[in-house]
Amino acid sequence: MDPIRIAVVGLGKIARDQHLPAIRGNPAFSLAATVSPDDPGPVGVPHLARLEDLLNKGPAVDAVALCTPPQVRYGLAAMALKRGVHVFLEKPPGATLSEVAALRDRAAKVDATLFAAWHSRFAAGVAPARAWLSDRKVERVSVTWREDVRVWHPGQAWIWEPGGLGVFDPGINALSIITHILPRPVFLKTATLSIPENRAAPIAADLQFCDTAGADIHMDLDWRQTGPQSWDIEVETDAGTLKLSSGGAVLTLPTGTEHADDLEYAGLYARFANLIRGGRSDVDIDPLRLVADAFLRGRRETVAAFHD
Known part of the structure; x- marks a missing residue:
């Protein structure tokens, strides 16, 4: 089975400390690209400034992990789902409950996986x-x-x-x-x-x-x-x-x-891979609802x- 080609969008501390190592440690994934307007990304990995450029020009990806601040995440997730790309949402999954619900419905319509990841x-x-x-x-x-x-x-x-x-x-x-x-x-x-x-x-x-x-x-x-x-x-x-x-x-x-041992992000990516392979989503909004x-x-x- 071919690995899931994934791009990491947003290269702050959590992406570099947790997401990139977890992806590299999981053979179900291959790091296809990184996206950030400010950080050039790791050496040897294709890098683009905007997600729109990645989706339009490549390299091809099957999934994206959105590690941006939550205020801008809805537009990025909607853009990816429109192309049928699976989406991993770093916590919190969005800035509002309504936008997360909209993303959940959109993912179901296009048969893509949406994962609200509570590490x-x-x-x-x-x-x-x-x-x-x-x-x-x-x-x-x-x-x-x-x-x-x-x-x-x-x-x-x-x-x-x-x-x-x-x-x-x-x-x-x-x-x-x-x-x-x-x-x-x-x-x-x-x-x-x-x-x-x-x-x-x-x-x-x-x-x-x-x-x-x-x-x-x-x-x-x-x-x-x-x-x-x-x-x-x-x-x-x-x-x-x-x-x-x-x-x-x-x-x-x-x-x-x-x-x-601390294996939180290894567990998250194992879960994401299983969801993608099984054609399912996991979008629990209970923690955000309490906030x-x-x-x-x-x-x-x-x-x-x-x-x-």
Whole structure:
């Protein structure tokens, strides 16, 4: 079976650190091209400034991985799908729920694969956590997702603009995990969004959710953390407490702690290849819906200006 010819569109940190190595490590894919108006791309790989140029002039591709900021992703994805090209959407899958739904419908009409990729769901501890929780009664959940924006997103102005999500850019990773591992649906009750006086998106958020059985779920998001970073989820159940730490890589159960290697993006690309070979799409919008609910229902408070 011939490898899937894929182009990576957008060559920021996530593309270079995660996407390119994952593609090179998966024999189901061959890196056919890269696209960026600013970055020349890796040596030896055909490079174009615009996706339109790639689709019109070649080299031929079967799929694209869109690693651009979410505000511009809809037009790129629609352009690719119009040509019957499969599309991998880095998280978040779009700037709005409506545009992601439109892309899902368009992909179905042209029989192309659309994959909304939630990389944190492929962290080593997530699948066994989901299995362990499947027959437990969840009593309480605490999510602490605190990191230093200057370390992880230095100088990225787009992330502070409408559609860039602010602290929900990392926070949506936690939401992608809890919507995947908890056995019942989750919805928002209250939220407070802390927005710097010189920015359009929040730098911190305090959120209260619950599941449909009434279990309390509290989330603490903050981009002002210095020193050790915190990416932790604790789930109290009738059988003891489950903890996912290091963004889901480390799972602690009442019986002990499990560690495994970080293979998130390898898992994403294995999933994408299987979807393409099977003629299917995977467009879960639950994490983005919860973010949208926070912006819809959350109380806003102005905090001190933020400068990189």
